[in-house]
Amino acid sequence: MPDDPAPQAELDVTIITGMSGAGRSAAADVLEDLGFFVIDNLPPALIAKVAELGRAKDGGGRFALVVDTRSGDFMIELELALAELRDSGARTRILFLDASDDVLVRRFDATRRRHPLGETDRVSDGIIRERALLEELKGQADLVLDTSDLNVHELRDRLHELFGEHDSGQGTLQASIVSFGYKHGLPLDVDVVFDCRFLPNPHWVETLRPLPGTDPKVRRYVMKQPETKDFLAELERLFALLLPAYVREGKAYLSIGVGCTGGHHRSVVIAEELAKVFKRLGFESRVHHRDVERG
Secondary structure, rough: OOOOOOOOEEEEEEEEEEOOOOHHHHHHHHHHHHOOOOEEEEEEEHHHHHHHHHHHHHHEEEEEEEEOOOOOOOHHHHHHHHHHHHOOOOEEEEEEEEOOHHHHHHHHHEEEEOOOOOOOOOOOHHHHHHHHHHHHHHHHOOEEEOOOOOOHHHHHHHHHHHHOOOOOOOOOOOEEEEEEEEOOOOOOOOOOOEEEEOOOOOOOOOOOOOOOOOOOOHHHHHHOHHHHHHHHHHHHHHHHHHHHHHHHHHOOOEEEEEEEEEOOOOHHHHHHHHHHHHHHHOOOOOOOOOOOOOO
């Protein structure tokens, strides 16, 4: 009796896009190291053709395509290509790299390069034009990654977490929780934000002020407040509803921001507790305290 044919590998296509200077090329290099077949500067109209080549070769494979955003019909062509891929059963994701405007300006100044969409010598003009062009695409992205505070090694580590061996694509949800301080600005890459500034502030307790939210004394202070207990109970009820619903809808990534005034105390404690909530609900999460050292 002849052997059954081996199952075909799933075609996995990740579109890498985002702001110039935000790390698209660096991200492509990392995915190449992870075994993706990478093509840079690809016009959206050719995405489906590349996927056809992958299928013709071995029926599947992992592709990372850095798309050229300067085409006049960029969004229309990209939407058509993605629809065609999804109709054929391919797994598709859009990874959008972003960074704050001032960080992008500094990066361009450091390399002495002109912005590709700049019509003048002012880098900021090109950033404004590109941000307007990509606004709709950012809203459709499966994963928005803010690289403002990441060096190239931290970007590599983050992408390894997202696209490494555990990235099976079998209906799992990868969650990331970031604590931050409102006075340092909102994170650019969060889907949901919770404001903890209504909780009593350890900053006004002299012995707690210099300690971070990871310190047991600060945690005990925040956790003993009645408002904290009620807040966490409501969050658990909310995410017991949301997380399974996100999985059913095919959402692969969820990024949650938890903010307080400085990002030093309350948001740190709540972010850690929210990760425990996720674990109780059967979901793993990654916690990052963006501003804990700033206070």
